[in-house]
Amino acid sequence: MNPIEMNPVALQWLLYFGAMGLIVIGIAGVVLHQNIFRMVLALAIAEAGGNLLLVIAGFRFGAVAPILQDDALQTLNTSNMVDPVPQAMVLTSIVIGVGIQALALALIIRIHQRYGTLNMREVHACMMVDINKSAAVDDLLSAQQPRGRRPLPSPPESTAKRANNE
Amino acid sequence: MNSIVLNIALPLLVAFLLPLIHASSRIAARITGPLVLMVMMWSAVIVFKALEYPVSIALGGFLPPVGVSFHLDQLALLMATIIPLLMLLLWPYQYEQNLREQTVLLLLAAASSGLALSGDLFNIYVFYELISVASFGLAAANRQASSFAAAFRYLLISGLGTVLALTGIALIYTQTGTLNLAQLGLLSSRLDNPLGLSAFALILLGIGVKAEIFPLNGWVAEVYSTASTRTSALLAGLVSKLAVLAIVRILVVAYDDSEAGLMLLVFGVLGIIWGEFSAWRAQDLKRMFAYSSIGQLGMILLAFSIPGEAGMFAGIAMMLHHLVVKPALFLLTEKWNHGTDSLRGAARLSPLAAALFVLFALSLIGVPPLPGFWAKMLLMSGLVGMDTSVYYIALAVLMIATVVEAQYLIRIAVTLYSASDRSSELRLASNTGVMSLFAVVLLSALLTLTPLGSKLYHIAAESSNRALYIRTTFNVNPTPVLEHKNATQEASL
Amino acid sequence: MRNLTALLFSGGLAFLLMVIAWQFTLGDAPMLIGAAILDNAVKEVGAANLVTSVVLGYRGIDTLGEIAILFTAATATSMVLGSFAMTDEASETEQREDGSILGSSVRLFFPLLLTLGLYIIVHGHLTPGGGFQGGVILAGAFFLPLLAIPGRSINHGGIALVEGFSGAAFILIGLTALFSGQAFLQPLFEHGVIGHLFSAGSLPLLYIAVGLKVGAELSGLLANLAGISSHAAEAEK
Known part of the structure; x- marks a missing residue:
């Protein structure tokens, strides 16, 4: 078998x-x-x-x-x-x-x-900007972060254009 | 008793047909949803009243170890009553373009009832997934870019949880060859080993995504601050409790006297620390409440980690208290979509909303006469009663967390009532009606503290009784079917 | 830093899972409910395909939950994509000319796929197949024209009709059992001769409902995704 x-x-x-x-x-x-x-x-x-x-x-x-088929269907x-x-x-x-x-x-x-992006970090950054804007909170937390490591979110219009050109 | 399946069948049926109802008559479509929820509540209340002792019903007429069974005890029916009630309060009555949202809400109601009643591991998983998918839809219903992103991140974390839970279920199946919770209880010796415990850990992490459990709660703040307040209130108030309930059922029945409870304790304590300190740092109300709900759920997990009736009693009390307070607080933020500093002097313009906030906040902190105090009291006395160093550490963490919690909530209350230098244009929540209802519930709980306490103790004693659960499941009464000799015999071995 | 954390996390998880795999007891896993079902399913349900008797009989409520999940996903998807508005605009843009090879092969395959899907659904209680498998093929049949002729509109009203009524049929069959004094979703009717097309009581009916439901849901999902992407392609030009 x-x-x-x-x-x-x-x-x-x-x-x-x-x-x-x-x-x-x-x-x-x-x-x-x-x-x-x-x-x-x-x-x-x-x-x-x-x-x-x-x-x-x-x-x-x-x-x-x-699944009962053929012989097994009889027995x-x-x-x-x-x-x-x-x-x-x-x-x-x-x-x-x-x-x-x-x-x-x-x-x-x-x-x-x-x-206009598929990069998780950029999506997250854009989302945090939106959340902070809607909550009327200054982006204090990211200002406290060390600069350099975290890419700044590019504005949606320009990135959308870039994505279309690709 | 069999009629309780209507609580699942009816909302599903109407949800499937709602687009067609809408196509024929708009008004009919608008009233159908609330009507179905009322019928669900009525059916749950009827069964609740008729219930003298726990009952198990066999779906499809196949007796429990083989077929799927629903376990009807007071806790399950209490949740089955609360689900439609809370949904009625948070139903989107006033919006026009919400047919799909109503459909998804009905599906959520069906899935929640199923999760509360189910007594089968894989069935719990299926209903949990239905809740998940419905809540992704609700999280994205705002159609803002940020809510799409938040819903997607939520979906990813939840998807990971799904995989973990499925792995856990598969592990349990390889060890025991069964999925029925009661039979798992009979075979719990096979699960009391590293493999069985890791299966529980995987299920705990998997289902814990909705319960805002510590490492997998990154979605909480994002979803709650991008979704509509009604959705946040539902997710924080109802869905998280149901996830906790499913975990507790598995823990109580299948993992009695093992280290699984300690796992709950560890995750609970981590959640408390992380949630409360993040809430303390939060700059706006929505995120503050989101983080504080992580902390509160940590406390609930902590309560359920205490074995026996004491833990169950404390856990149920905390759970119900949080279920009333948190949706109300989220509803409050509907119009307060600003940083905490801009709330200065808002109490002058809307005194009722501010007063309600203070009431809920004090209850959440646990100021003596309010129900929140008694719930926390039960939790603390339960922790002290364990008399083990681990639980004392948890107690210390709980104390510190309460101080932190008091600090940030009172900070908001003081801001509300402080004199404003500029004329604040901030009008607070418009639907104070619904919030006042929550407040009435809270205060009536205060007035009927003694009968409520004894009732809850009764419920806790019943649902923490593992032997009763198993006996109930295997003495099914309705609709005689062929006996499954093999399964029951092997189960009794 | 974040990468390091992620690496540590996944490494730890991998270690944990491999330790779990190491702990497996060898030999066949215990089979409790499985053995009971193998022993009794022929007597109790009467379907030649025992997986079908589990899917629709013993664990029928799971299947109901499952089609509800598909329906929820389809509803949530159209909530996200806003299907109706999109298709209205899409139908205004003229249909592109289809290549003759694509067009005629679609016309050739459509009835074939339809027959195959329906065959698989109807024989779900006899052969390895059933509502889910057949439903996917049905959805494929309806999706094929969309692939061949982008921008072609799809009848959303028809899909909504089929998905509504097939889902309702599943629940109504279950409720019929409940109101006739049995349990919810208990199989109805006589079992008949095992292995025949008309056997296994109400199971074939349930599978037809599941098949149509799955087919409608998946075509709706695919049409939504295709509609939005072809619309986006239009917008780019």
Whole structure:
């Protein structure tokens, strides 16, 4: 039954570490990247890792998919099947992921239109300027920060123009 | 008892159909939402009154360990009553272009009720995600550039939380092979190891994003200062409490007598320190309240980390108090969209709003006769009752945080009542009506302190009783279905 | 500084997760509810695809929550993008001429994809497939013309109609069970002969509702995103 000539234990290790690795890659991507579109992609990778982990939770060696077909439909033998619950859960969580990613893309489109940038730091800086303006607070906190490290937000119009020229 | 599923089915049904209702009749679409919320409240109250002891209902007619079950106890039904009530108060009645926002609010109401009632780990996750997506939509509903950016950052942090929570659930499933909370309670010995605890930590971090838990609360100040005040009030008042409630359910049932409670304590203390000191530094009211709500939620987590009835009692009291006070304070900021310095002398122009602010602020600090004092008192006596050095440290932090909290809130109150040198043109909140309602609730809680206290103690005793939870779930009454011999037998082992 | 913090954070998290992976007990994971479902699903639900009996039977409420999440995401997306105003403007801009190859292949593929999607939805209780998979294919069928002919308007009213009624149908089937004295979302009707098209009670109906709902939501989402991007492309020129 086993299509891969491999020690079951070793394969299981590989699967677990693979799933955890995907999660780590995804989370590291979200934390380390500055491009907000890439952050969403990294989030998708991390979600794939979580889903893979769920599938592995229901996996067992030599078992078949939990669908009665052909012979099994006559005998109704369900003893040699993998756990169907994690598969249903994965179906659910994939759809949840799709919804969240679509919403994230819509937000990215709007952010790019308004702020003209996809860089998280610039978006954050523009947002803080807007928040401070609407709260009628002087930008005291950023004035206290050491200069130089934090790029000053460029005004939206010029950046929008630049983005269009590219 | 089965009729409580209407609290989920009905708002979802109407939300799906609302665009079509709107297309046929605008007036019908405007009144449908509040009507549904009223029906939800009515149905929750009916079940609440009829409830003598906790009941578990099996969805789809499949008995609990296998199917999804809802756990109906007084705490769950109390939340199920509060959800539509608070939403009715914060409903966007006066705006015209808000069909989609109303739809999303109805979805939020359904998801919140589901989260309060659910007794299944993965079902909790699904409803939590529904709440998440709805709150992203509400956060962006302002259509300002800054609210899009804030909603996106919120979505990213929340998305990370989703992944962590999903990982935690997968870990628990590999260890136990089940998702039902009661059965996890029976199998809790399998979770009382490093792997099980790390699964709890992952779920705590994941769901804790909405509960404004310490390392994952970067979104709080941004979203609350860019979203509309009604949205902030809902997120800070309701959604955060429901997330805490879900965590507490998992903790009480599946992680009894393990170190998981200490994890809550650590995150709670960190949240208190971070939230209160950030609030102290804040320059405008919205951000001040946002940070202070992080601190308050830290206190709530701290309360729930005390094992047993004492912790549950303190936690529920803190939770309900915060649920009344914080939305009111956020509503107050609707017209106060300015730095704290410009509030000078504002009390002269709008005395009622200023007086209400002082009332809520004093209750939040915990000045003796007000309900906030009693809630904090319960928390402190609970901490002292533990008689362990860790809890004493937490107590010390709590004391210091209270002083800080008092300092910044009283600073605002003094500013409000100080004489202004220039004629301030600032008119305070226009909808003092809703805020006065919150104040009435707060003061009536003060008047009925004794019966309320004993009722809350009753609720706390019931919901901190793990054996009762498990027994309830496995003695399901409605709609007989085939017995699942395997699952129940293995569960009882 | 910020990069260093981020690096430390992700490194710590990686370490934590790898330690968790190291701790896994080897061998098959315990299977409690899974085993019970494998034993009883044929008797209780009567679907040949046991995953379907979990998705629509044992955990039907999760599926309801799931389509609600898709609906919320679609609503929130149109809230963010402001779809209706956009499509009005987009429909004013004339449709571009489609290339004949693209156009005819779309016309060729559209009915094929539609049939395939509906087949997968209807056979969801028998074969690996179902409402979600089929719904995605349906959405693809409706999205294909948008890809081939940018700027083409899509019928938002129709989408709203389908998504409203299919979602309502799912809940109403569940409520029918409730009001007939059973539990919410309890499977209705006789199970029939397992493996036949008309079997598994109300599950195929539920899956048709899910399929149409998913198809409508995803087409709405894609049309929104495509509409705004083609609109932005117009604006740039």
